[in-house]
Amino acid sequence: MSIEISISILITDDHFVVREGLRSILRREPDFTVVGEAANGLEAVTAHARLRPDVTIMDLRMPVCGGVEAIRRIRAADPAARILVLSNFEGDEDIHAALSAGAMGYLLKHSSGDQVTPAIRSLMLGKRWIPQEVAGHLASRERGEILSDREREIVRLLVLGEANKQIASALGITEQTVKSHVKNILAKLQVRDRTEAVTVALRRGIVHLPEV
Amino acid sequence: MSIEISISILITDDHFVVREGLRSILRREPDFTVVGEAANGLEAVTAHARLRPDVTIMDLRMPVCGGVEAIRRIRAADPAARILVLSNFEGDEDIHAALSAGAMGYLLKHSSGDQVTPAIRSLMLGKRWIPQEVAGHLASRERGEILSDREREIVRLLVLGEANKQIASALGITEQTVKSHVKNILAKLQVRDRTEAVTVALRRGIVHLPEV
DNA sequence: CTTGAAATCCCTCTTTCGGGTGAGCGCCGA
DNA sequence: TCGGCGCTCACCCGAAAGAGGGATTTCAAG
Numbered sequence: 001m002s003i004e005i006s007i008s009i010l011i012t013d014d015h016f017v018v019r020e021g022l023r024s025i026l027r028r029e030p031d032f033t034v035v036g037e038a039a040n041g042l043e044a045v046t047a048h049a050r051l052r053p054d055v056t057i058m059d060l061r062m063p064v065c066g067g068v069e070a071i072r073r074i075r076a077a078d079p080a081a082r083i084l085v086l087s088n089f090e091g092d093e094d095i096h097a098a099l100s101a102g103a104m105g106y107l108l109k110h111s112s113g114d115q116v117t118p119a120i121r122s123l124m125l126g127k128r129w130i131p132q133e134v135a136g137h138l139a140s141r142e143r144g145e146i147l148s149d150r151e152r153e154i155v156r157l158l159v160l161g162e163a164n165k166q167i168a169s170a171l172g173i174t175e176q177t178v179k180s181h182v183k184n185i186l187a188k189l190q191v192r193d194r195t196e197a198v199t200v201a202l203r204r205g206i207v208h209l210p211e212v
Numbered sequence: 213m214s215i216e217i218s219i220s221i222l223i224t225d226d227h228f229v230v231r232e233g234l235r236s237i238l239r240r241e242p243d244f245t246v247v248g249e250a251a252n253g254l255e256a257v258t259a260h261a262r263l264r265p266d267v268t269i270m271d272l273r274m275p276v277c278g279g280v281e282a283i284r285r286i287r288a289a290d291p292a293a294r295i296l297v298l299s300n301f302e303g304d305e306d307i308h309a310a311l312s313a314g315a316m317g318y319l320l321k322h323s324s325g326d327q328v329t330p331a332i333r334s335l336m337l338g339k340r341w342i343p344q345e346v347a348g349h350l351a352s353r354e355r356g357e358i359l360s361d362r363e364r365e366i367v368r369l370l371v372l373g374e375a376n377k378q379i380a381s382a383l384g385i386t387e388q389t390v391k392s393h394v395k396n397i398l399a400k401l402q403v404r405d406r407t408e409a410v411t412v413a414l415r416r417g418i419v420h421l422p423e424v
Numbered sequence: 425c426t427t428g429a430a431a432t433c434c435c436t437c438t439t440t441c442g443g444g445t446g447a448g449c450g451c452c453g454a
Numbered sequence: 455t456c457g458g459c460g461c462t463c464a465c466c467c468g469a470a471a472g473a474g475g476g477a478t479t480t481c482a483a484g
Contacts, residue, residue, distance in 0.1 A: 016325030017298070021233030086229070113228030148460060161408020163440070176463050183442070184460095193441075193470090195407045196373020202414070202421060209415055360430060375470070389432050395472070396430095405440090405472080425484100432478075440471065449462080454455100 007124060008035040010053035012044040012070070013086070014062045018109075022057060022086075025116050032120070041065025045073045048081065055120050058103070060087045060094055061208070068097045075102035082123040086116075091205025092137045093146075099138070105129035147188060147206060154181045155201045158194050159209070219336060220247040222265035224256040224282070225298070226274045230321075234269060234298075237328050244332070253277030257285045260293065267332050270315070272299045272306055275423065280309045287314035294335040298328075303417025304349045305358075311350070317341035359400060359418060366393045367413045370406050371421070 009026060011034055013019050019037050026032045036051045038044040042065045048056055056074065060067035067085065074081050084105040085098045095106055105119050105128060119129040130138070147155065157167045164182065168175040182194060189204075191197045201207050221244060223234050231249050238244045248263045250256040254277045260268055268286065272279035279297065286293050296317040297310045307318055317331050317340060331341040342350070359367065369379045376394065380387040394406060401416075403409045413419050 015230075015321045016323065017230050017233035017237070017321055017328075018227075019233070020236045020325060021229035021231070024232045024236040025229070088227075109227045109229055111228065113232060116229075150461065158407060159411050161403055161405050161411065163405070165440085173461085174463055176465090177461070179442075180462075186442080191373055193373050193375070195370060195410055198407055198410060199371050199373065199421060209411060362431065377470085385431085386433060388434060391472080392432080398472080427482105427484075429480105429482090431480085434477075435475080437474080438472085441469080443468090444466085446464080447462100448464105449460100451460085452458090454457085 006031050006033050007055060007120065008033050008051070008053040009120065010034075010036045010038065010044070010047055010051055010056040012038040012041075012047075012057060012062075012067070013059040014039050015059075018059070018086075022116070025113060026120075029117055032117075041067060041070030041073075044070045045077075048074045049077055052078070054082065055123055056081060056083045057086050057116075057120075058083050060085060060090055060098060063211070068094070068101050071098060071101040071103050084119055084123055084129065089137075091203055093205035095134055095138055095205075097205075099130075106134045107131070108134065147185060151181055151185050151188070152206060154178065155185060155197065156207050158182075158185075159198050159201070159207055218243050218245050219267065219332065220245050220263070220265040221332065222246075222248045222250065222256070222259055222263055222268040224250040224253075224259075224269060224274070224279070225271040226251050227271075230271070230298075234328070237325060238332075241329055244329075253279060253282030253285075256282045257289075260286045261289055264290070266294065267335055268293060268295045269298050269328075269332075270295050270310075272297060272302055272310060273420070280306070280313050283310060283313040283315050296331055296335055296341065301349075303415055306417035307346055307350055309417075311342075318346045319343070320346065359397060363393055363397050363400070364418060366390065367397060367409065368419050370394075370397075371410050371413070371419055 009032060011019050011022050023034055026034055035053050036047045038047045040062045044056065044058060058067050058071060071083050074083065083103045084107060085103045086107045086109060087094065088109050098106060104123050107115055107119055108131065111131065115131070122129040153171065154167060157170060162170065164175050164178045168178045185197055189197050189200045191200055202209065221238060223231050223246060225231050235246055238246055247265050248259045250259045252274045256268065256270060270279050270283060283295050286295065295315045296319060297315045298319045298321060299306065300321050310318060316335050319327055319331055320343065323343065327343070334341040365383065366379060369382060374382065376387050376390045380390045397409055401409050401412045403412050414421065
């Protein structure tokens with residue numbers, strides 16, 4: 001029934017142990033071949049260009065170049081690239097960003113692990129692979145109020161603890177405008193103050209904590 | 213020279229892929245035997261009580277029961293337990309908490325992976341295993357100003373976006389007192405306002421984002 | 425016993441936040 | 455063409471936050 005064609009796979013994750021775990025899992029499938037590894041987004045892009053794997057497993061949240069950006073570049077170079085995101089649950093925003101960047105599947109690291117293989121096979125059949133739990137959060141974001149570019153920029157500065165006045169001068173706008181934006185942000189995120197806005201934005205993956 | 217004695221190991225991590233990766237790495241050592249797995253702190257405690265492994269590899273940041281608490285309980289039941297923390301870099305506070313809870317080693321998931329085996333062997337010799345990068349952060353915390361219990365409790369409420377008045381009623385103290393605490397917190401963390409205090413506290417591992 | 429840190433409370437003063445309300449401009453899709 | 459949305463700015467006002475001061479008790483360590 002099934003034709004024996006080897007499926008080449010590229011693993012991208014900044015954690016050695018995770019890469020090793022994936023190798024171990026994928027080894028069990030006779031027709032799977034891990035053709036390369038990458039420890040960050042940049043490596044993933046160059047490795048994909050060189051190896052042209054059938055499927056690329058991609059972590060989000062990596063140094064040097066984030067997973068979303070890597071997905072975008074890989075898909076730009078090869079629109080047929082099949083990319084499976086393997087991520088901690090970063091939040092609605094990350095899921096949406098990864099999928100709209102061109103990822104075909106989204107797996108959670110918490111998942112039991114027996115989903116990796118079927119996910120890859122699903123992608124090989126040209127089908128998406130979005131687990132229920134992930135799809136739910138996607139829907140909640142879809143029906144929800146997302147922040148505009150400007151608002152996301154403001155949130156990024158809120159995370160740094162900047163006052164409205166400082167945000168204003170940083171963006172070259174009036175403090176009044178900043179207050180308007182903050183007001184809209186609080187309403188959209190349904191929070192009471194800027195501090196809660198920050199934690200909600202972090203949990204929903206709208207922004208991330210600055211590195212170290 | 214080396215006596216062939218099997219070293220029994222318990223793996224604790226909530227991510228299946230990580231557990232699989234560790235199994236794969238540990239398999240390469242003939243005298244290593246993985247005797248069990250745990251997916252959270254509670255499982256780790258019961259598994260340790262049952263299996264009495266020579267070494268326990270422990271992730272921090274797990275559901276149900278955090279790694280630090282698990283370490284504490286395991287060491288309470290078995291003061292000779294050797295525990296090796298394998299963690300993302302959570303921040304100074306987590307490192308210190310884990311070590312003072314009784315962990316004998318601290319590995320970063322970013323590390324190249326060839327450190328797992330020597331770390332375990334080091335623990336078997338009764339020696340600690342603290343990498344340079346980790347030790348540096350430990351020192352920076354040591355020479356630093358840590359928050360008191362009460363202050364940490366306040367920060368936990370700051371993360372939720374609570375106002376001083378609400379924090380006061382939640383803790384059964386006066387708003388004035390809360391303001392005093394907040395003032396001290398800002399000074400100790402060297403930040404300007406409560407919002408920045410939250411992000412700094414998160415980065416330093418003093419508190420964590422509430423689950424979903 | 426003394427010292428010190430932690431936790432509690434109090435007062436004043438200035439700045440910042442956030443709510444309410446309104447308005448002009450540009451762009452895009454119906 | 456028109457409405458909606460994003461971005462911009464404005465004014466008012468009450469509440470909250472933060473910067474200054476001090477003050478007390480408790481409790482453990484030196």
